[in-house]
Amino acid sequence: MDQATTNEYFISPATEKRIRDIASRYKKEPHQLMNILLDIQRETSNSFPHSVAALVSRIIGIPEADLYGFVSFYAMFSTSARGRYVVRMCHSAPCHVCGAQGVMDAISKTLGIKPGETSKDGQFTLEYCQCLGVCEFAPAIMVNDTVYRNLTPGRAATLMEDYQRGDVM
Numbered sequence: 001m002d003q004a005t006t007n008e009y010f011i012s013p014a015t016e017k018r019i020r021d022i023a024s025r026y027k028k029e030p031h032q033l034m035n036i037l038l039d040i041q042r043e044t045s046n047s048f049p050h051s052v053a054a055l056v057s058r059i060i061g062i063p064e065a066d067l068y069g070f071v072s073f074y075a076m077f078s079t080s081a082r083g084r085y086v087v088r089m090c091h092s093a094p095c096h097v098c099g100a101q102g103v104m105d106a107i108s109k110t111l112g113i114k115p116g117e118t119s120k121d122g123q124f125t126l127e128y129c130q131c132l133g134v135c136e137f138a139p140a141i142m143v144n145d146t147v148y149r150n151l152t153p154g155r156a157a158t159l160m161e162d163y164q165r166g167d168v169m
């Protein structure tokens, strides 16, 4: 079983095979580097630790320091372990003036974690992020790859409860 901490990440043989399969796409689609790395991150506790960067570096031929610098730069990557579901609350101005803080408070209360924290069961990580590109439907959040728009505190709490029950995959 894979194990992730802030310092170390052990890659199981099954996960390594999946990483190799995904990374092999790079030779045919080098312009898809971002999407390839995001697909790999989904296989590794929603994080991109050093050990994963080292493995991917060997497979695709990009120096490890360059690859690690790339994933460290973009907010959608994390070099620390995160939960199965990464909940990102848009923190940009349009969402802020449309009630983002109330939505964040409702999510935080429902999940029992503050921004920057991961739930003890490893299911949820809560983060702020910049504009999700759907400002006309503010306030918005993203859970992994899915964007939810026009949220109220009540709708956000119900959505989180749906995730907790496993009604949303």
Ligand code: FES
Binding pocket: 090, 091, 092, 093, 094, 095, 096, 130, 131, 132, 133, 134, 135, 136, 138, 139, 140
């Ligand atoms: S400001 Fe929140 S989606 Fe653009």
